[in-house]
Amino acid sequence: MKAISIKGPDYKIIVKKIEEVLKDGYAPSLAIVFLSIKHNDQELAVYLNSKGIQVFGSTTSGEFIDGEIEEHSIVLMLLDINPEHFKLVFLETGTQSSFDNSKKLGELGKATFSDAAFIIASGWLSQDGEAIVEGITEGYGEEVTIFGGMAGDDLILKGPKVFSFNKNSEKGIVALIIDESKIEVNGIATCGWKPIGTTKTITKSEGNIVYTIDDKPALDMIMKYLGIEMDVESGKEIVTQLSSYYPLQMERPGVSPVMRTAMFANKEDRSLICAGNVTQGSKVRFSLPPDFDAIEAVVEECEQLKTSEKIDADAIIMFSCISRRLSFGVMMPEELEQVQQVWNVPMVGFFSYGEYGKSKTGKHEFHNNTCCIVTLKEK
Numbered sequence: 001m002k003a004i005s006i007k008g009p010d011y012k013i014i015v016k017k018i019e020e021v022l023k024d025g026y027a028p029s030l031a032i033v034f035l036s037i038k039h040n041d042q043e044l045a046v047y048l049n050s051k052g053i054q055v056f057g058s059t060t061s062g063e064f065i066d067g068e069i070e071e072h073s074i075v076l077m078l079l080d081i082n083p084e085h086f087k088l089v090f091l092e093t094g095t096q097s098s099f100d101n102s103k104k105l106g107e108l109g110k111a112t113f114s115d116a117a118f119i120i121a122s123g124w125l126s127q128d129g130e131a132i133v134e135g136i137t138e139g140y141g142e143e144v145t146i147f148g149g150m151a152g153d154d155l156i157l158k159g160p161k162v163f164s165f166n167k168n169s170e171k172g173i174v175a176l177i178i179d180e181s182k183i184e185v186n187g188i189a190t191c192g193w194k195p196i197g198t199t200k201t202i203t204k205s206e207g208n209i210v211y212t213i214d215d216k217p218a219l220d221m222i223m224k225y226l227g228i229e230m231d232v233e234s235g236k237e238i239v240t241q242l243s244s245y246y247p248l249q250m251e252r253p254g255v256s257p258v259m260r261t262a263m264f265a266n267k268e269d270r271s272l273i274c275a276g277n278v279t280q281g282s283k284v285r286f287s288l289p290p291d292f293d294a295i296e297a298v299v300e301e302c303e304q305l306k307t308s309e310k311i312d313a314d315a316i317i318m319f320s321c322i323s324r325r326l327s328f329g330v331m332m333p334e335e336l337e338q339v340q341q342v343w344n345v346p347m348v349g350f351f352s353y354g355e356y357g358k359s360k361t362g363k364h365e366f367h368n369n370t371c372c373i374v375t376l377k378e379k
Contacts, residue, residue: 001183001378002026003315005346007065007075011043014074021078022051028078030086030176032317033057033163034350036072037153041163044074049165053078054088056176057163058121060350061152061322067337067347069325072154077315077348081378085182087112090164093171098128099135101173106139109177116140117178117185119317119374120148120356121162124170129276129354129366132173137364145180146364147187147374149319149352150275157263160353178376186311187374189357189367190301191259191324192294195249195285197225202282210248210262210272213284217270222246222262225286247323247369248274251283256359259287261323261368275354275368287369290327292334299338301360302373306342313375316340318349320371325351339373 004021008014031048035041037059045055065075089108091101109116118136125132129150137144151160162174178185200221204211210218249257264273278284305311318339325332340347357372358364 001314001376002080003346004028004078005065005075005348006078007063007070007073009073011039011074014044014076015047018051018078026078026080028053028080029083030054030056030079030081030088031076032079032348033074033076034060034063034348035074036060036063037156037160038072039074041161041168042166045163045165055164056088056119056121056174058149058151058174058350059153059160061155061353062325062351064318064336064349065347067333067340069333069336075348075350077317077346079315079376081183085179087177088164089175089177090167091173091175092169093125093128093173097131098125098173099131102132102135103139105173105175106136106144109136110140112177113179113181115180117145117180118147119176119178119185120146121174122148122150123162123172124159125150129356133356133364133366144364145185146356147185147372148356149350149372150354152322152351152353155322182379184311184377184379185374186305186309187357187372188301188305189355189359189370189372190298191367191370192297193247193249193259193287193290193369194293195257196288197286199251199283199285202278202280202284205278205280208274208277210274210278211269218272219265219270222272222286247287248278248284249287250278251285255362258362258365259367259369261321276366292331295331295335295338298335298371299342302339302342304360311375311377313343313345313377315345315376316343316347317374317376318347318371319352319355320349321355321369322351322353323369324371335371339371343375
């Protein structure tokens with residue numbers, strides 16, 4: 001498999017670069033496309049389709065390619081995979097729930113390939129991350145492989161989209177179902193965040209809304225415990241402070257904790273609205289703001305994945321939480337560069353509102369504040 005990564009500030013430059021690549025006889029069958037919400041996704045999808053290239057696409061909150069971060073741009077990876085070795089599917093949540101749609105996706109994968117892996121991107125379905133994983137698992141089976149990310153929209157927080165040719169939707173799921181007997185799909189969901197303080201209990205929650213922690217209003221608890229002040233009148237204030245620096249770590253016996261990001265706060269009842277469900281009764285700890293140790297932990301897990309399981313790669317796709325970018329700041333390129341250098345192959349990715357993947361000691365599930373690294377290798 002040959003992977004070629006391309007970036008550009010607009011449609012015209014991207015098309016020009018693709019035309020240059022195609023002149024040399026390269027014949028890609030698939031494009032992984034990540035772009036800012038300001039671009040016309042269908043303009044590019046129509047062009048790629050005219051070249052016989054299928055499109056797996058998502059809007060972003062920042063893009064990166066081969067270790068370099070872009071702003072309001074278009075990045076894509078072209079892959080010359082045999083079309084018989086993958087199936088591209090687009091589903092939209094309408095009358096059916098995300099769980100039902102995802103179950104259908106899992107069943108389709110099982111019917112298409114005896115050994116299938118799923119790479120997915122989902123639209124503005126922030127409360128449905130777990131339901132999507134559970135649905136695919138229900139349809140395919142417990143042994144399923146799922147990696148991916150939730151679309152972004154430059155932190156506007158109004159309607160990120162996923163897309164393919166002639167299809168785009170805020171409520172959609174785009175899935176790349178891969179035949180693992182022909183193409184190895186491996187990956188890891190890792191974060192490197194360190195916990196701080198004692199374990200606490202979510203004493204009241206519903207779905208992705210946390211009302212109380214240790215019987216105290218959730219927002220007040222975090223502000224007091226961490227010694228921070230914020231203007232709850234401003235939605236962005238919550239995103240840039242709470243979600244970036246102080247995510248919750250949901251502890252589970254015997255497996256890695258799963259991260260949960262507080263995206264908004266309700267000033268009336270002092271609750272927190274998270275980017276994923278938080279079960280009542282869950283045990284949680286707060287997190288320390290990240291430093292270079294967090295990057296080293298992520299890179300170390302990637303190196304362990306490569307060496308311990310002898311995993312090679314032709315291409316890397318990476319989904320990294322926007323909260324990591326906000327909190328890591330100038331350190332962010334360091335993480336991207338070092339992850340790519342582990343395999344030293346073309347890499348494409350974006351900053352997401354949630355991530356799908358398997359941690360080192362966990363199962364395939366929905367994450368926040370995490371980076372999900374996926375490797376592809378043709379057998």
